[in-house]
Amino acid sequence: xxxxxxxxxxxxxxxxxxxxxxxxxxxxxxxxxxxxxxxxxxxxxxxxxxxxxxxxxxxxxxxxxxxxxxxxxxxxxxxxxxxxxxxxxxxxxxxxxxxxxxxxxxxxxxxxxxx
Amino acid sequence: xxxxxxxxxxxxxxxxxxxxxxxxxxxxxxxxxxxxxxxxxxxxxxxxxxxxxxxxxxxxxxxxxxxxxxxxxxxxx
Numbered sequence: 001x002x003x004x005x006x007x008x009x010x011x012x013x014x015x016x017x018x019x020x021x022x023x024x025x026x027x028x029x030x031x032x033x034x035x036x037x038x039x040x041x042x043x044x045x046x047x048x049x050x051x052x053x054x055x056x057x058x059x060x061x062x063x064x065x066x067x068x069x070x071x072x073x074x075x076x077x078x079x080x081x082x083x084x085x086x087x088x089x090x091x092x093x094x095x096x097x098x099x100x101x102x103x104x105x106x107x108x109x110x111x112x113x114x115x
Numbered sequence: 116x117x118x119x120x121x122x123x124x125x126x127x128x129x130x131x132x133x134x135x136x137x138x139x140x141x142x143x144x145x146x147x148x149x150x151x152x153x154x155x156x157x158x159x160x161x162x163x164x165x166x167x168x169x170x171x172x173x174x175x176x177x178x179x180x181x182x183x184x185x186x187x188x189x190x191x192x
Contacts, residue, residue, distance in 0.1 A: 035183070071163075072170055072178035088186050089162045 007064035015078045019108050020050035023065045024075040028052040035087035036075040042094045043077075047111035048103065080106045117145025118181050123173070130172035131156055135191070141183075149185040157190035165190075 015021050022039060026032035031040045043050050055062035055074050066072055069083045077084040079102060093099040103110045120138040127136050134154035141147040157165045165188040170177045177184060
């Protein structure tokens with residue numbers, strides 16, 4: 001099995017094995033890119049605990065995740081194994097209350113008191 | 116490595132001929148834009164699908180030559 005397949009499998013297991021996963025540049029609370037920071041802030045504001053994957057630490061994951069989701073940029077947010085979107089979509093969903101709704105529907109613990 | 120707003124608009128219009136396209140240069144460096152695209156082709160599509168359609172129109176430049184495109188889309192009635 002080649003390296004590409006290994007990365008794909010590893011991503012699949014990570015996404016399936018954690019309620020919320022954010023492939024980002026930097027770490028939770030220490031983002032190293034404006035777009036990753038926006039999603040990190042939204043998740044923190046909503047009190048969502050998430051698995052952070054720093055793509056800057058592994059070029060194979062950085063490229064592999066783009067193929068995995070057929071999405072060209074980082075960050076990438078996954079909730080219960082489903083690709084939700086990048087920075088623009090997560091922010092739009094948050095502003096429309098759709099992200100909070102999705103978290104509730106999928107039974108992901110978060111602060112419901114947050115407007 | 117950069118793109119100009121007109122080039123972005125041309126690629127989007129080639130794929131969505133009667134779309135409404137507005138592009139804003141955020142930093143003046145040819146690398147940071149905001150775009151809003153309204154097109155009938157988006158009808159019934161999720162946001163992720165709509166954005167992927169625009170990224171496809173940009174023929175692989177998104178995330179490469181074009182570093183940052185703050186994108187919002189809406190279906191045209």
